[in-house]
Amino acid sequence: MTTTRLLGIVGSPSPGGRSLVALRALLDGAAATGAATEVIELADGPDPEAVQRAIEAADGIAFATPTYRARSSSLVKGVLENTERGVAGDTRAPLLGKATAIVHTGATAHHFLAVDDLRDVLGGFFAAQVLSPGLYFEGADYVDATTLTDRARALADAHGRAFAEFTTAVRAAPAVRALRPLL
Template identity: 90%
Template structure:
């Protein structure tokens, strides 16, 4: 059975650095046999369509620029509208789901923002998070005719995480006891 992955890109600008990083990770996953799609929140997709896409995918990659050591408000908005399966929630699309994190920023100073999102996904939603996550800074990109492109080293790292994420997602999907874990509260 094919693994299906979804990249949720939380940049306010389409086609930017976060998109390039997510695309490279998903390319690595595709090389390992997964299918992947990207949903850019800059395109203002319907909130219900976002939730359905998250529910339908086996694994979710959250890619976001870093603002003040945190994820973008677009990613936060998606998570605020996502049920956890507790306190009357009728849906829990991230519960027991494999997830991966890609943060981008100008410098390495805010790389710990990955940990913040990992805590939210793992503790609050009971999603399974591939560690250690990725953080790419400005030096990890080159400008190719106005299009942000990862350097060879950064692309290789993202693709390696993508291959690992495909395997991780397959393992989580095949582990009913892991998928049955619930949020902390």
């Protein structure tokens, strides 16, 4: 069996922030199952084509983003707007049939439903398979800017382990991977 390859994309405009901390905790849980992990921080200004190639090469993609006005960051939106869906003459569809996971961070719990907005885009628009319920960490879930509380760390670890298993299951399900975007 081949190693499951998981890519984490961090959509924070500030490198090394709380979204990265949360994503790394999720990926640590996945790595504990034997998955290989990689992280791209969009704040570092990676080449958009390199991001698309990394998405294509991965078996599963976790999107981590701070929450702005109950939505994902513009950096995550920019990656998704640059991603073809395999319809209407598109030559690529890097998210089609891929396992995905969502990690949102915010100051308070008031905007936790932002996870649903990104889930709808990934599932309906791209026909990606999304691990539910997603994660949302607020300020109270951090000891400091670089450390999750024990409870939040355990939750991220559990989601990471589930994401690795979910990705393996999706990869082994050709009928699921063959589903197409709604329109």
